[in-house]
Protein backbone atom coordinates (compact mmCIF):
# COMPACT_ATOMS: atom_id res chain seq x y z
CA UNK A 106 0.00 0.00 0.00
CA UNK A 107 1.41 3.37 -0.96
CA UNK A 108 3.12 5.57 1.57
CA UNK A 109 1.07 4.97 4.74
CA UNK A 110 2.13 3.43 7.99
CA UNK A 111 0.17 0.44 9.21
CA UNK A 112 -2.07 -0.39 10.92
CA UNK A 113 -5.08 -0.04 8.67
CA UNK A 114 -8.73 -0.83 8.96
CA UNK A 115 -9.80 -3.99 7.09
CA UNK A 116 -9.52 -3.24 3.34
CA UNK A 117 -12.46 -2.71 0.99
CA UNK A 118 -12.40 -4.15 -2.52
CA UNK A 119 -14.69 -1.99 -4.63
CA UNK A 120 -15.94 -1.62 -8.19
CA UNK A 121 -18.10 0.84 -10.09
CA UNK A 122 -21.86 0.72 -9.51
CA UNK A 123 -22.48 -0.07 -13.20
CA UNK A 124 -23.29 -3.27 -15.12
CA UNK A 125 -19.60 -3.61 -16.07
CA UNK A 126 -18.60 -2.98 -12.46
CA UNK A 127 -21.07 -5.50 -11.06
CA UNK A 128 -19.54 -8.19 -13.28
CA UNK A 129 -16.46 -7.86 -11.02
CA UNK A 130 -18.36 -8.66 -7.80
CA UNK A 131 -17.30 -12.34 -7.65
CA UNK A 132 -13.65 -11.41 -8.14
CA UNK A 133 -14.03 -8.69 -5.50
CA UNK A 134 -15.45 -11.16 -2.96
CA UNK A 135 -12.66 -13.66 -3.44
CA UNK A 136 -9.95 -10.98 -3.29
CA UNK A 137 -11.61 -9.47 -0.24
CA UNK A 138 -11.21 -12.59 1.87
CA UNK A 139 -7.63 -13.20 0.71
CA UNK A 140 -6.37 -9.64 1.08
CA UNK A 141 -7.97 -9.13 4.50
CA UNK A 142 -6.54 -12.47 5.69
CA UNK A 143 -3.05 -11.69 4.36
CA UNK A 144 -2.97 -8.20 5.92
CA UNK A 145 -4.22 -9.50 9.27
CA UNK A 146 -1.67 -12.31 9.28
CA UNK A 147 1.12 -9.76 8.84
CA UNK A 148 -0.24 -7.55 11.61
CA UNK A 149 -1.31 -4.73 9.27
CA UNK A 150 -4.96 -4.63 10.38
CA UNK A 151 -6.39 -3.04 13.52
CA UNK A 152 -10.10 -2.39 13.96
CA UNK A 153 -9.43 1.01 15.57
CA UNK A 154 -7.00 2.23 12.86
CA UNK A 155 -7.51 5.64 11.24
CA UNK A 156 -6.99 4.73 7.57
CA UNK A 157 -8.70 2.23 5.33
CA UNK A 158 -7.11 0.65 2.24
CA UNK A 159 -9.39 0.81 -0.84
CA UNK A 160 -8.81 -1.37 -3.88
CA UNK A 161 -10.89 -0.23 -6.86
CA UNK A 162 -11.19 -2.93 -9.52
CA UNK A 163 -11.14 -1.19 -12.89
CA UNK A 164 -11.47 -4.49 -14.79
CA UNK A 165 -10.44 -8.12 -14.24
CA UNK A 166 -6.73 -7.25 -14.49
CA UNK A 167 -6.39 -3.64 -13.28
CA UNK A 168 -6.87 -2.09 -9.86
CA UNK A 169 -6.28 1.31 -8.31
CA UNK A 170 -5.03 1.12 -4.73
CA UNK A 171 -5.07 3.82 -2.07
CA UNK A 172 -5.97 4.56 1.52
CA UNK A 173 -8.50 7.02 2.96
CA UNK A 174 -9.51 8.53 6.27
CA UNK A 175 -12.74 6.68 7.16
CA UNK A 176 -14.29 9.92 8.46
CA UNK A 177 -13.89 11.54 5.04
CA UNK A 178 -14.63 8.61 2.76
CA UNK A 179 -18.04 6.96 2.41
CA UNK A 180 -19.11 4.95 5.47
CA UNK A 181 -20.24 2.15 3.09
CA UNK A 182 -18.29 -0.03 0.62
CA UNK A 183 -18.85 1.17 -2.98
CA UNK A 184 -20.44 4.30 -1.49
CA UNK A 185 -23.78 2.47 -1.44
CA UNK A 186 -25.70 3.08 1.78
CA UNK A 187 -27.06 0.10 3.62
CA UNK A 188 -30.22 1.78 4.79
CA UNK A 189 -33.53 0.07 5.08
CA UNK A 190 -36.51 1.76 3.41
CA UNK A 191 -38.85 2.31 6.38
CA UNK A 192 -42.31 0.95 5.51
CA UNK A 193 -44.02 3.77 7.38
CA UNK A 194 -42.18 6.59 5.54
CA UNK A 195 -44.34 8.30 2.91
CA UNK A 196 -41.74 8.76 0.15
CA UNK A 197 -38.53 7.19 -1.08
CA UNK A 198 -36.83 10.54 -0.68
CA UNK A 199 -36.77 9.73 3.05
CA UNK A 200 -33.60 7.76 2.24
CA UNK A 201 -31.87 10.91 1.02
CA UNK A 202 -32.13 12.55 4.44
CA UNK A 203 -31.31 9.25 6.19
CA UNK A 204 -28.12 9.04 4.10
CA UNK A 205 -27.28 12.71 4.72
CA UNK A 206 -27.64 12.22 8.48
CA UNK A 207 -25.42 9.13 8.40
CA UNK A 208 -22.77 10.80 6.21
CA UNK A 209 -22.61 14.26 7.80
CA UNK A 210 -23.35 13.42 11.44
CA UNK A 211 -21.84 9.93 11.56
CA UNK A 212 -21.01 8.85 15.10
CA UNK A 213 -22.20 12.23 16.44
CA UNK A 214 -25.82 11.69 15.39
CA UNK A 215 -27.12 10.99 18.91
CA UNK A 216 -25.61 14.15 20.34
CA UNK A 217 -26.45 16.44 17.41
CA UNK A 218 -29.96 15.31 16.48
CA UNK A 219 -32.24 13.97 19.17
CA UNK A 220 -35.59 13.87 20.93
CA UNK A 221 -36.87 17.19 22.21
CA UNK A 222 -35.21 19.35 19.56
CA UNK A 223 -37.22 21.58 17.25
CA UNK A 224 -36.89 21.33 13.47
CA UNK A 225 -38.33 22.92 10.35
CA UNK A 226 -38.71 21.01 7.08
CA UNK A 227 -39.16 23.38 4.11
CA UNK A 228 -40.79 21.73 1.09
CA UNK A 229 -41.91 18.85 3.31
CA UNK A 230 -44.68 17.10 1.33
CA UNK A 231 -45.42 14.24 1.21
CA UNK A 232 -43.25 13.89 4.33
CA UNK A 233 -40.26 11.60 3.84
CA UNK A 234 -37.76 14.00 5.41
CA UNK A 235 -40.23 14.99 8.14
CA UNK A 236 -40.62 11.27 8.94
CA UNK A 237 -36.85 10.95 9.53
CA UNK A 238 -36.91 13.85 11.99
CA UNK A 239 -40.18 12.96 13.75
CA UNK A 240 -39.15 9.32 14.15
CA UNK A 241 -36.05 10.54 16.02
CA UNK A 242 -38.34 12.41 18.43
CA UNK A 243 -37.84 15.94 17.03
CA UNK A 244 -40.79 18.35 16.94
CA UNK A 245 -41.17 19.23 13.27
CA UNK A 246 -42.87 22.16 11.52
CA UNK A 247 -43.47 20.69 8.05
CA UNK A 248 -43.84 23.65 5.68
CA UNK A 249 -45.53 23.00 2.34
CA UNK A 250 -48.70 24.11 0.60
CA UNK A 251 -49.01 20.54 -0.65
CA UNK A 252 -50.59 17.72 1.33
CA UNK A 253 -48.64 15.58 3.78
CA UNK A 254 -49.27 11.84 3.79
CA UNK A 255 -52.04 11.17 6.37
CA UNK A 256 -49.78 9.05 8.59
CA UNK A 257 -47.30 11.95 8.92
CA UNK A 258 -49.98 14.64 9.22
CA UNK A 259 -51.38 12.71 12.23
CA UNK A 260 -48.00 12.34 13.95
CA UNK A 261 -48.08 14.25 17.28
CA UNK A 262 -44.49 15.44 16.65
CA UNK A 263 -45.52 17.10 13.38
CA UNK A 264 -47.27 20.38 12.68
CA UNK A 265 -48.23 20.95 9.04
CA UNK A 266 -47.68 24.61 8.11
CA UNK A 267 -49.30 25.56 4.82
CA UNK A 268 -47.08 28.45 3.78
CA UNK A 269 -44.44 29.59 1.32
CA UNK A 270 -41.24 28.09 2.67
CA UNK A 271 -39.15 30.79 1.02
CA UNK A 272 -40.68 33.46 3.30
CA UNK A 273 -42.07 31.70 6.39
CA UNK A 274 -40.14 31.87 9.67
CA UNK A 275 -40.89 30.19 13.03
CA UNK A 276 -41.67 32.18 16.20
CA UNK A 277 -38.78 30.49 18.04
CA UNK A 278 -35.34 29.44 16.87
CA UNK A 279 -34.89 25.77 15.99
CA UNK A 280 -31.97 23.36 16.19
CA UNK A 281 -32.50 22.01 12.68
CA UNK A 282 -33.52 23.39 9.32
CA UNK A 283 -33.91 20.93 6.46
CA UNK A 284 -34.90 22.05 2.97
CA UNK A 285 -35.82 20.05 -0.11
CA UNK A 286 -37.52 22.79 -2.16
CA UNK A 287 -36.96 22.69 -5.92
CA UNK A 288 -35.57 26.18 -6.56
CA UNK A 289 -32.50 27.87 -8.02
CA UNK A 290 -29.47 26.75 -5.97
CA UNK A 291 -28.37 30.31 -5.16
CA UNK A 292 -31.91 31.05 -3.92
CA UNK A 293 -31.76 28.06 -1.55
CA UNK A 294 -28.22 28.95 -0.45
CA UNK A 295 -29.37 32.50 0.38
CA UNK A 296 -32.35 31.12 2.29
CA UNK A 297 -30.28 28.67 4.33
CA UNK A 298 -27.62 31.33 5.00
CA UNK A 299 -30.31 33.70 6.25
CA UNK A 300 -31.79 31.15 8.69
CA UNK A 301 -28.34 30.36 10.06
CA UNK A 302 -26.89 33.89 10.17
CA UNK A 303 -29.98 35.24 11.91
CA UNK A 304 -29.83 32.43 14.48
CA UNK A 305 -33.26 31.12 13.37
CA UNK A 306 -31.68 27.70 12.89
CA UNK A 307 -28.56 26.25 14.43
CA UNK A 308 -27.78 23.55 11.86
CA UNK A 309 -29.02 22.78 8.38
CA UNK A 310 -29.22 20.00 5.81
CA UNK A 311 -30.40 21.05 2.36
CA UNK A 312 -30.55 19.93 -1.20
CA UNK A 313 -29.33 21.95 -4.17
CA UNK A 314 -30.89 20.97 -7.51
CA UNK A 315 -28.08 21.71 -9.93
CA UNK A 316 -28.33 23.32 -13.39
CA UNK A 317 -27.42 21.34 -16.54
CA UNK A 318 -24.08 23.11 -16.96
CA UNK A 319 -21.20 24.31 -14.76
CA UNK A 320 -22.45 22.35 -11.78
CA UNK A 321 -19.19 22.53 -9.87
CA UNK A 322 -19.09 26.32 -10.26
CA UNK A 323 -22.64 26.52 -8.95
CA UNK A 324 -21.79 24.48 -5.85
CA UNK A 325 -18.70 26.62 -5.20
CA UNK A 326 -20.77 29.82 -5.63
CA UNK A 327 -23.42 28.58 -3.18
CA UNK A 328 -20.76 27.51 -0.67
CA UNK A 329 -19.10 30.91 -0.85
CA UNK A 330 -22.44 32.65 -0.43
CA UNK A 331 -23.22 30.70 2.75
CA UNK A 332 -19.68 31.00 4.11
CA UNK A 333 -19.67 34.81 3.59
CA UNK A 334 -22.97 35.23 5.47
CA UNK A 335 -21.78 33.01 8.34
CA UNK A 336 -18.46 34.84 8.58
CA UNK A 337 -20.19 38.24 8.58
CA UNK A 338 -22.41 37.02 11.43
CA UNK A 339 -19.32 35.60 13.22
CA UNK A 340 -20.80 32.13 13.28
CA UNK A 341 -18.31 29.32 13.68
CA UNK A 342 -19.62 26.40 11.65
CA UNK A 343 -18.54 23.64 9.30
CA UNK A 344 -20.00 23.59 5.79
CA UNK A 345 -19.83 20.49 3.61
CA UNK A 346 -21.34 19.36 0.30
CA UNK A 347 -21.64 15.81 -0.97
CA UNK A 348 -23.27 14.20 -3.93
CA UNK A 349 -24.88 11.37 -2.02
CA UNK A 350 -25.76 7.98 -3.43
CA UNK A 351 -29.44 8.96 -3.39
CA UNK A 352 -28.80 12.33 -5.05
CA UNK A 353 -29.42 12.59 -8.78
CA UNK A 354 -28.82 15.96 -10.44
CA UNK A 355 -28.29 17.38 -6.97
CA UNK A 356 -25.91 17.77 -4.09
CA UNK A 357 -26.68 17.83 -0.39
CA UNK A 358 -25.22 20.48 1.89
CA UNK A 359 -24.80 20.46 5.65
CA UNK A 360 -23.92 23.26 8.05
CA UNK A 361 -23.10 22.34 11.66
CA UNK A 362 -22.51 25.00 14.30
CA UNK A 363 -19.35 24.39 16.31
CA UNK A 364 -20.41 26.33 19.38
Ligand SMILES: C[S@@+](CC[C@H](N)C(=O)[O-])C[C@H]1O[C@@H](n2cnc3c(N)ncnc32)[C@H](O)[C@@H]1O
Nearest residue numbers: 196198228230231232233234249251269270285
Ligand atom coordinates in the same frame (compact mmCIF):
# COMPACT_ATOMS: atom_id res chain seq x y z
C1 LIG B 1 -38.96 17.17 -3.72
S1 LIG B 1 -40.44 17.54 -2.91
C2 LIG B 1 -40.05 17.26 -1.23
C3 LIG B 1 -40.07 15.83 -0.83
C4 LIG B 1 -39.93 15.67 0.66
N1 LIG B 1 -38.60 16.07 1.11
C5 LIG B 1 -40.17 14.25 1.10
O1 LIG B 1 -39.23 13.60 1.58
O2 LIG B 1 -41.30 13.78 0.99
C6 LIG B 1 -40.46 19.28 -2.99
C7 LIG B 1 -41.63 19.90 -2.25
O3 LIG B 1 -41.36 21.32 -2.16
C8 LIG B 1 -42.61 21.97 -2.16
N2 LIG B 1 -42.36 23.38 -2.48
C9 LIG B 1 -41.95 23.94 -3.65
N3 LIG B 1 -41.85 25.28 -3.50
C10 LIG B 1 -42.17 25.54 -2.22
C11 LIG B 1 -42.22 26.73 -1.44
N4 LIG B 1 -41.92 27.91 -1.98
N5 LIG B 1 -42.60 26.63 -0.15
C12 LIG B 1 -42.90 25.43 0.41
N6 LIG B 1 -42.86 24.29 -0.27
C13 LIG B 1 -42.49 24.33 -1.56
C14 LIG B 1 -43.45 21.21 -3.18
O4 LIG B 1 -44.82 21.40 -2.90
C15 LIG B 1 -43.00 19.76 -2.93
O5 LIG B 1 -43.89 19.12 -2.05
